[in-house]
Amino acid sequence: MDTLIVHALNALLYASVMFLIAGGLSLIYGVMRIVNLAHGNLYAFGAYVAAWAAGLVIGHLPIGLGYLALAAGAVAAAGLGAVLEPTLLRPLYRRAEEYQLLITFGLLLILEDLMRLIWGPYPLSVSALYESMGSLTVGETIYPTYNIAVIVVGGIAAAGLWAFVYRTQFGVVLRATSQNMRMASALGVNVNRVYVQAFTLGCFMAGLAGAIVVPQQGAVLGMGVDALILAFVVVVIGGLGSLEGALVGALLVGVVREAGITFFPEIELAVLYLMAAVVLLVRPAGLFGRA
Amino acid sequence: MNPLGARPRDLLAVGLPAVAVLIIMPFVATPYQTVLLSYGLVYAIAALGFNLLLGYTGLLSFGHCAYFGVGAYAVAFMVKYFKWSSMELFVLGGVLASAFVSLIFGFLCVRYTRIFFGILTMALSQVLWSLAFKFFWVTGGSDGLRVPTPTLLGGVWAQGPGSDKFDFLSRRYYFYVLALFVGAVVVMWLIVHSPFGKALQAIRDNETRAEFVGVQVRRYRLVAFVVSGIYTGLAGALWVPLNGLTTPDILHWTFSGKIVFFTVLGGFQTFAGPIIGAIAFNYLEVYAVGHTVYWQLVLGVVLVTLVLVLPAGIVGSLLRWLPRRRRTAA
Numbered sequence: 001m002d003t004l005i006v007h008a009l010n011a012l013l014y015a016s017v018m019f020l021i022a023g024g025l026s027l028i029y030g031v032m033r034i035v036n037l038a039h040g041n042l043y044a045f046g047a048y049v050a051a052w053a054a055g056l057v058i059g060h061l062p063i064g065l066g067y068l069a070l071a072a073g074a075v076a077a078a079g080l081g082a083v084l085e086p087t088l089l090r091p092l093y094r095r096a097e098e099y100q101l102l103i104t105f106g107l108l109l110i111l112e113d114l115m116r117l118i119w120g121p122y123p124l125s126v127s128a129l130y131e132s133m134g135s136l137t138v139g140e141t142i143y144p145t146y147n148i149a150v151i152v153v154g155g156i157a158a159a160g161l162w163a164f165v166y167r168t169q170f171g172v173v174l175r176a177t178s179q180n181m182r183m184a185s186a187l188g189v190n191v192n193r194v195y196v197q198a199f200t201l202g203c204f205m206a207g208l209a210g211a212i213v214v215p216q217q218g219a220v221l222g223m224g225v226d227a228l229i230l231a232f233v234v235v236v237i238g239g240l241g242s243l244e245g246a247l248v249g250a251l252l253v254g255v256v257r258e259a260g261i262t263f264f265p266e267i268e269l270a271v272l273y274l275m276a277a278v279v280l281l282v283r284p285a286g287l288f289g290r291a
Numbered sequence: 292m293n294p295l296g297a298r299p300r301d302l303l304a305v306g307l308p309a310v311a312v313l314i315i316m317p318f319v320a321t322p323y324q325t326v327l328l329s330y331g332l333v334y335a336i337a338a339l340g341f342n343l344l345l346g347y348t349g350l351l352s353f354g355h356c357a358y359f360g361v362g363a364y365a366v367a368f369m370v371k372y373f374k375w376s377s378m379e380l381f382v383l384g385g386v387l388a389s390a391f392v393s394l395i396f397g398f399l400c401v402r403y404t405r406i407f408f409g410i411l412t413m414a415l416s417q418v419l420w421s422l423a424f425k426f427f428w429v430t431g432g433s434d435g436l437r438v439p440t441p442t443l444l445g446g447v448w449a450q451g452p453g454s455d456k457f458d459f460l461s462r463r464y465y466f467y468v469l470a471l472f473v474g475a476v477v478v479m480w481l482i483v484h485s486p487f488g489k490a491l492q493a494i495r496d497n498e499t500r501a502e503f504v505g506v507q508v509r510r511y512r513l514v515a516f517v518v519s520g521i522y523t524g525l526a527g528a529l530w531v532p533l534n535g536l537t538t539p540d541i542l543h544w545t546f547s548g549k550i551v552f553f554t555v556l557g558g559f560q561t562f563a564g565p566i567i568g569a570i571a572f573n574y575l576e577v578y579a580v581g582h583t584v585y586w587q588l589v590l591g592v593v594l595v596t597l598v599l600v601l602p603a604g605i606v607g608s609l610l611r612w613l614p615r616r617r618r619t620a621a
Contacts, residue, residue: 035406035409035410037548088595088599091599092598092599095602097351097405097406098345098351098555099598099602101351101353101409101551102551102552102555102594102598103594103595103598103599105548105551105552105594106590106591106592106593106594106595106598107591107595108591109587109588109590109591109594110587110588110591110592110595111591112587112591113585113586113587113588113591114588116584116585117585117588121584225545229413229417229544232410232413232414233414236410236414240406265425266425266426267421267422267425268425269417269421269424269425270418270421270422270425273414273415273417273418273421274418276410276414277399277411277414277415277418280403280407280410280411280414281399281402281411284403284407
């Protein structure tokens with residue numbers, strides 16, 4: 001029973017991080033119809049900035065401020081997104097989607113090396129933040145408190161995003177643009193501004209995901225490329241452009257991955273990719289997508 | 292608008308001098324340069340196959356690393372399990388294996404177009420990557436599998452005892468690759484100018500109209516997919532002896548990105564574009580890797596600049612510029 005709870009918590013932990021990354025990717029696709037191959041690198045960028053900022057704080061100031069410093073990662077990723085969209089992506093909306101994929105692939109290569117250039121080839125870690133929270137006892141086993149905190153942050157982010165998209169005026173504009181960009185534009189919506197805002201919000205979520213995993217896993221080169229493919233699996237299962245889909249997809253991937261690591265470690269990744277392929281074949285729009 | 296235009300005369304006019312230069316290369320260039328060019332020619336075969344889908348059929352695959360990797364791993368398995376060393380068997384095995392895999396993947400993928408096609412091809416190729424990565428007792432895991440120097444032409448052309456491997460690769464193996472490359476170019480030229488090739492272009496330009504004039508869209512796409520996979524698999528089989536080792540890196544989706552990069556660098560709307568693009572990319576990558584640890588940055592900046600400034604690629608841009616010059620000269 002205890003191990004079952006631990007497995008369930010691990011699945012939730014993984015799902016909440018995946019939801020943040022994939023939710024951002026899906027939001028950007030839903031509004032702008034762009035598949036951002038560099039999205040994983042924005043997650044990695046958030047992780048690096050968070051680790052760097054928390055590293056400055058730890059040892060000089062109270063440890064509580066270290067947790068606050070992690071937020072710098074999310075803010076930095078959002079800032080980077082706000083710069084990238086108008087400069088690199090905007091010129092391409094009228095062109096074939098091949099070019100949009102290519103430019104984000106180029107961006108992926110550039111960001112990967114910029115992080116190497118700034119922070120060097122070695123991993124950055126702030127495990128002090130992970131350890132200082134201690135652990136909880138679940139029945140007869142113990143479980144790190146920080147993991148629970150990540151699950152809570154993921155849950156709050158999901159609820160906040162839902163409220164933002166479905167309960168605010170900005171959300172209405174966002175959904176209108178997503179459904180029919182021309183019509184929204186004709187009705188007086190400044191589409192360029194919505195695009196920048198949506199892209200920034202998506203990048204903020206990716207950066208937040210990076211910031212909250214950094215105390216547990218550290219920031220390493222290549223983490224973005226790996227995360228991107230799993231985020232793809234999530235959005236494909238849930239449906240490109242659907243936030244509910246991203247949530248369900250993230251939970252499914254979290255559960256399958258946790259089960260995979262325990263029961264079939266050799267084919268755990270292959271099963272995830274196959275799940276995505278099967279969903280695409282049976283329901284190309286995903287479980288929650290619009291055709 | 293096409294350098295290797297619609298008439299066989301055009302193919303010969305551009306192709307023969309190019310082949311002559313390629314034949315002379317090993318005698319004037321250093322062995323290192325020749326081996327580098329062999330890599331370029333191998334990538335060119337892959338890009339040529341890839342462009343049958345992108346440039347002629349209008350399908351952007353982000354999973355072509357799968358067929359390259361299947362070709363390469365097929366060779367490595369023939370060495371590991373059967374102890375074969377004949378390059379002819381390697382080529383045959385690589386082609387058959389990639390034809391088989393691309394038939395299955397293609398059957399699943401050609402129902403879709405645009406972004407769904409791209410993601411589905413990518414997801415399927417990642418399945419192969421994770422298998423190659425995890426089943427280390429079969430594939431060697433991230434260490435990969437070693438492939439020794441093969442014997443060519445049924446053992447007539449082998450690396451003699453005591454002779455240098457690099458010497459073998461830069462002479463005999465180079466000519467072997469060159470011969471297959473020329474064959475691949477000629478066959479692809481015939482394919483794209485055949486009624487079948489025209490039908491593919493009709494599908495690319497307007498799927499509905501193509502369907503109405505009697506083109507069986509899905510079947511044609513599947514055939515194009517398999518031909519494309521075979522070309523890429525042939526490139527993978529030829530690549531292994533050059534590299535001496537095959538690792539899961541060539542099955543990772545970022546390698547698919549490179550194949551796309553080759554094609555766009557040269558220009559996917561032209562026949563010769565992918566060839567030039569693959570050779571140019573290979574030089575670019577080798578020199579970037581040789582001069583800086585930040586080579587990905589260099590490649591990324593080139594790709595972004597290319598998309599923003601020169602979307603027609605090297606060959607496409609040259610072609611737009613040349614006829615204007617010729618006209619003003621005449």
